Amino acid sequence: MLGYIAGLLIGFTILLFAADRFVMGTAAIARNLGISPLIIGLTIVGFGTSAPEMLISGIAAIEGNSGLAVGNAIGSNIANIGLILGCTAIISPITVHSQTLKRELPILLFTTIACYSLVLFGGLNRLDGIIMLIGLFIFLYWLVKTALSSRISDPLNKEIEQEIPSNISTNNAIILSLLGLAGLLASSKLLVWCAVNIAQLFGISDLVIGLTIVALGTSLPELAASIVAILKKEDDLAIGNVLGSNMYNLLAVLSLPGIIAPGPIDSVVLTRDFPWMIGFTSSLFILGYNYKKNGYINRFEGLFLLAGYIGYQTLIFQSSV
Numbered sequence: 001m002l003g004y005i006a007g008l009l010i011g012f013t014i015l016l017f018a019a020d021r022f023v024m025g026t027a028a029i030a031r032n033l034g035i036s037p038l039i040i041g042l043t044i045v046g047f048g049t050s051a052p053e054m055l056i057s058g059i060a061a062i063e064g065n066s067g068l069a070v071g072n073a074i075g076s077n078i079a080n081i082g083l084i085l086g087c088t089a090i091i092s093p094i095t096v097h098s099q100t101l102k103r104e105l106p107i108l109l110f111t112t113i114a115c116y117s118l119v120l121f122g123g124l125n126r127l128d129g130i131i132m133l134i135g136l137f138i139f140l141y142w143l144v145k146t147a148l149s150s151r152i153s154d155p156l157n158k159e160i161e162q163e164i165p166s167n168i169s170t171n172n173a174i175i176l177s178l179l180g181l182a183g184l185l186a187s188s189k190l191l192v193w194c195a196v197n198i199a200q201l202f203g204i205s206d207l208v209i210g211l212t213i214v215a216l217g218t219s220l221p222e223l224a225a226s227i228v229a230i231l232k233k234e235d236d237l238a239i240g241n242v243l244g245s246n247m248y249n250l251l252a253v254l255s256l257p258g259i260i261a262p263g264p265i266d267s268v269v270l271t272r273d274f275p276w277m278i279g280f281t282s283s284l285f286i287l288g289y290n291y292k293k294n295g296y297i298n299r300f301e302g303l304f305l306l307a308g309y310i311g312y313q314t315l316i317f318q319s320s321v
Contacts, residue, residue: 071210089302
């Protein structure tokens, strides 16, 4: 038992370090190729911070633990909004200046409801997974198009530009990316193995482990990025990390168990976890979106999000017991 817990801690440590190196390397490569910082931040960095969830879900689905894969996707989205944005707003209120992010908020809410509609009847099958992946490519196309048209005026562009490393050569960036990817693969494999064994020892489902421990661990890169961003007064970057990660979790991470190991979904996911995720996403839309003015999440609202996350985790614990 202690060995599995130690394995989890080691896995999460390697995963956090490897994800940072992978994002840094890929972002530096893109910058050296002359790609716009806004495009890098909205696409490449977003993909990199969601790479842990993708790898863990893919490995879990291949090994027959689809519950862990589904739980990881949903649990990470809930943790991103409730825990990460909640804690970030408590540290310092978040103001949404970027018009790109304001347009992304309703898209995220629509995507969340659409994914729920896909799996509501008949579980998660290959067609559902393919539809989600098609949705991902459509979203990426929209992001690139939006970034090209607003990169000069959007304040998010300046915040991202300051964070992308400019002193890393292309060769070093490639090495950094490959080392980060290798670390992500190794840590993901270790995390899935430890999580499944802990679930078996306690007699709980791999879904519960995915919704709680694994989801929290894979959200650590976003937590670190958002807190650092808000301390630097980069509000748009703090919330942009969460929006991008949640979109990738829905369209890329959740699609993997459908494509790799299609099948029914535990009914509790449809009656408890998906509605909670929709509720958190709706709260973020209400708090962060304002048509005429900048969106704003104050400390009290951050406390509300954090309290909601604690309440959700308590509900899972009570259900498991």
